[in-house]
Every structure is written in structure tokens, then in C-alpha cells.
Amino acid sequence: MREIAQAADLLDWYDRHARVLPWRTPPAERLAGVAPDPYRVWLSEIMLQQTTVAAVKDYFLAFTSRWPTVADLAGAEDADVMAAWAGLGYYARARNLLKCARVVTSEHGGVFPRDHATLLSLPGVGPYTAAAISAIAYDDPQTVLDGNVERVMARLHDEHTPLPAAKPVLTDYAAALTPDQRPGDYAQAVMDLGATICTPKRPACGLCPWRPACAAWHNGTAAELPKKSPKKRKPTRQGIAYLARRVDGAWLLERRPDQGLLGGMLGWPGSDWAETPPVEAPPIRAEWKTLPAEARHTFTHFHLILTVKTALVPMERVPDRGEFVPLEEFSPSDLPTVMRKAFDLTRGGA
DNA sequence: CACACGTGGGG
DNA sequence: TCCCCAAGTGT
Numbered sequence: 001m002r003e004i005a006q007a008a009d010l011l012d013w014y015d016r017h018a019r020v021l022p023w024r025t026p027p028a029e030r031l032a033g034v035a036p037d038p039y040r041v042w043l044s045e046i047m048l049q050q051t052t053v054a055a056v057k058d059y060f061l062a063f064t065s066r067w068p069t070v071a072d073l074a075g076a077e078d079a080d081v082m083a084a085w086a087g088l089g090y091y092a093r094a095r096n097l098l099k100c101a102r103v104v105t106s107e108h109g110g111v112f113p114r115d116h117a118t119l120l121s122l123p124g125v126g127p128y129t130a131a132a133i134s135a136i137a138y139d140d141p142q143t144v145l146d147g148n149v150e151r152v153m154a155r156l157h158d159e160h161t162p163l164p165a166a167k168p169v170l171t172d173y174a175a176a177l178t179p180d181q182r183p184g185d186y187a188q189a190v191m192d193l194g195a196t197i198c199t200p201k202r203p204a205c206g207l208c209p210w211r212p213a214c215a216a217w218h219n220g221t222a223a224e225l226p227k228k229s230p231k232k233r234k235p236t237r238q239g240i241a242y243l244a245r246r247v248d249g250a251w252l253l254e255r256r257p258d259q260g261l262l263g264g265m266l267g268w269p270g271s272d273w274a275e276t277p278p279v280e281a282p283p284i285r286a287e288w289k290t291l292p293a294e295a296r297h298t299f300t301h302f303h304l305i306l307t308v309k310t311a312l313v314p315m316e317r318v319p320d321r322g323e324f325v326p327l328e329e330f331s332p333s334d335l336p337t338v339m340r341k342a343f344d345l346t347r348g349g350a
Numbered sequence: 351c352a353c354a355c356g357t358g359g360g361g
Numbered sequence: 362t363c364c365c366c367a368a369g370t371g372t
Contacts, residue, residue, distance in 0.1 A: 047368090048367080049367090050367055051356085051357080051368080052357090052358075052366090052368095054358085055357070056368090087357075090355055090369090092355065093369090093370085096370085096371090123370095127370090128368075146369075147367065148367090149368090187368095194368090200365080231364090234364095261354080262356085297356090299354095299355075299356060300356060336356075337356070338356085
């Protein structure tokens with residue numbers, strides 16, 4: 001007879017094994033009455049969307065150091081926030097981050113709302129993040145359902161229906177387990193379990209506090225769950241990036257439109273990216289030279305091969321597109337990774 | 351529901 | 362090299 005999974009068993013495990021993270025209030029501190037800062041909870045949750053803990057850490061420390069409160073962030077320049085987010089990916093998050101900070105500051109007095117529906121209405125806050133803020137910041141018994149929880153629930157119940165069709169039933173399983181006591185620690189505990197024990201490949205079932213209750217473990221199916229619908233292959237697109245350096249060292253850059261890929265980010269003027277060969281579209285009249293190596297980069301849904309062209313242009317020459325950014329105002333770290341790769345190619349870098 | 355949307359690390 | 366994956370959201 002299989003045991004029933006209990007939230008208390010997971011909380012016991014979490015009290016002993018909770019990871020120390022910059023945005024986390026450890027269970028001992030919570031127990032002592034320390035309340036998490038909703039701003040830091042929200043910021044971390046936005047950064048962690050589809051992004052690993054390792055990738056987020058430095059960005060979280062940089063953001064909270066530079067903008068300690070939501071009001072500080074709300075008062076920041078758009079360009080500064082986009083530059084600070086550069087390299088983290090999914091740049092719509094950064095645009096919505098600023099929008100959200102400004103709404104919270106101007107319409108909620110700088111206090112993050114606690115009500116689920118109000119949280120859901122904030123830019124960049126969906127069902128998962130709204131529940132996470134309620135649970136982690138305010139210790140309200142909301143059910144969080146992220147990729148970790150989906151995996152843990154699919155295994156606990158040996159659920160073979162593929163995602164995303166299985167999501168409703170997995171939500172029910174997760175809701176049934178959510179405790180009234182310590183829901184904030186519990187939410188983080190399930191996600192920690194998924195991130196460290198109940199991993200996508202080679203789960204460490206021998207260390208799992210819920211193993212006695214796990215149907216997939218009993219059936220030997222844990223490693224193959226959750227099932228997912230097959231993914232499509234990525235096509236390869238090609239394009240041209242034009243890196244113009246003025247004789248005084250200024251670089252010709254262009255702010256990308258808010259909508260679409262790398263929206264709101266700084267980048268090199270260039271051609272469209274398509275599966276067919278790009279048409280020439282230099283942003284300024286010059287003697288363009290093609291670099292011997294191409295920049296290769298993979299986005300969520302396509303591979304890109306980027307031909308990099310460079311030119312040195314005189315002071316008085318006026319560009320058709322973009323603006324020259326003075327050398328002292330330019331940092332390659334302000335660029336999204338694909339644009340930084342193109343820049344690195346001009347520095348003898350492979 | 352399906353797709354767009356980034357990046358870096360691991361197997 | 363290539364595919365998978367990571368604390369999802371918006372359209």
C-alpha cells in the first residue's frame with residue numbers, strides 16, 4: 001500500500017535542505033517572523049521565468065543594488081534597465097518589469113498588491129508569478145504551478161497525459177497538496193525538490209522525501225515523465241549586421257522596436273533575418289568589408305548565421321539608420337548576446 | 351491551443 | 362554537434 005504524499009514531509013526536507021539564494025528568506029528566519037520583501041520576491045520571480053538560478057544570481061544582485069526599491073526602479077531610465085537586463089534574454093520581461101514597477105509605484109503606493117486578481121493584472125505577471133508572489137511574499141495558500149511542480153505532480157501520480165494537455169489535472173494535484181501552514185516555504189520546497197532531486201533526467205529518487213508516495217517510482221516510470229508533445233526542428237535563418245565605427249570611435253547603433261525579437265534592445269543596424277539570403281541594406285554609405293567569420297547564434301525557434309560587415313566612416317557622414325553612440329557611452333555588455341557576438345568578431349576574437 | 355520570445359549549461 | 366531544458370507570459 002503506497003503512502004500518501006504530505007506537505008509536512010516536504011517541509012521537513014526543506015527545513016534541512018533549502019538552498020541559500022539571494023532572494024530567499026530562509027525557513028529559520030521566516031519562523032522567527034522575518035517577512036520577505038515583495039519587491040525582491042517579484043523581481044526574482046520575473047528573472048527566474050524560463051531562466052536558471054545560476055544565470056539569475058548576478059543580475060538580481062546588480063538590480064537590487066542599483067534599484068533597492070520598486071520606486072527606485074520605477075524612476076529608472078528605460079535604456080538603463082534594458083542595458084542592465086542585456087544578456088538575460090526574453091527582453092519583454094524587462095519592458096514589462098518597468099511597466100509593472102511604475103504601476104505599483106503610481107497606483108499602489110509602492111506596495112505590491114496581495115490580491116490575486118490585482119496581481120494578475122500587472123504587466124508580466126501571469127498565473128504562476130501571481131501565485132508565487134502571494135505564497136512567497138505574503139504566505140497566502142496559493143498553488144504555484146511551474147515546470148518543476150508539473151514534473152513532480154506528474155511523477156507522484158504517474159500521469160502519462162502529455163503536456164500541456166495534462167496541465168489542468170496537474171493543477172488539481174498540486175492544489176490538493178498545498179497546505180494552509182507555511183504555504184510560502186512549501187511553494188519554494190516543491191520547486192527546490194524539482195530543481196535538485198526530482199530532476200528532468202536521472203532523478204535522485206533515493207534522496208526524495210516523497211519517494212514512498214510516488215506512483216512513478218513504484219512503477220519505474222519517473223525518468224520518462226512528464227510526457228511532452230514532440231517539438232519542431234529549428235530552421236536556420238541568415239542575416240547581415242553592419243558595424244560602423246566613426247573615426248572618433250563612436251559606433252553606429254539602433255534601438256529595436258518594442259515589439260518582436262530583442263524588442264527595446266540596442267543592436268547593430270542590419271538586414272532582416274530570413275531563411276532566404278539577405279538583401280544588402282547598409283545603414284550608411286561606406287566601404288564595407290565582410291569579416292571572414294560569421295556569428296552563429298540560436299534563438300528559441302531558429303538558428304541564425306550572421307554575416308558581419310564593418311566600415312570606418314568619416315565624421316561628417318550622416319547615417320540613414322541608427323545613431324552614433326560615443327565610445328565612452330558604449331559598452332558591449334549593454335547589447336543582447338547575439339549583437340555582442342557580432343561585436344566580438346571585430347576584436348580578433350576567433 | 352500554438353506560437354513567439356533568449357540564453358547558457360548539460361548530456 | 363545537437364537537443365533538451367530552466368521559478369512563463371502575451372498574443
